[in-house]
Amino acid sequence: MSVWKKMKVNDRVRRSNGIGCQGVIIDIRTETISSASETKDRPIIVTVAWDNGTISQFSPEGLEA
Numbered sequence: 001m002s003v004w005k006k007m008k009v010n011d012r013v014r015r016s017n018g019i020g021c022q023g024v025i026i027d028i029r030t031e032t033i034s035s036a037s038e039t040k041d042r043p044i045i046v047t048v049a050w051d052n053g054t055i056s057q058f059s060p061e062g063l064e065a
Contacts, residue, residue, distance in 0.1 A: 006065070013048060013063045023050035 007013070007025060014022045027047040045057050 007046065007060060007063070011065060013046075013065055015058075016062055016064045021051045023048040026055070 007028060009025050009028060011025045012022055013025060014020065025046055026049045029045055029047075030042040031045060044060050046060055046063060047055060047057050048063070049055050
């Protein structure tokens, strides 16, 4: 199972390198692709609201629960 399929909105996460504060996932989405025929291997973007008040976006591989 992919890393991102294990994650869901409202999960607590931190960066996979262990540096920095923790946060909560507020959105998980796929990137839009220019052609409708390219539905395979869409990039996944995870939006995180960090405890220090900032919001950022990561690939699922950059986060851990």
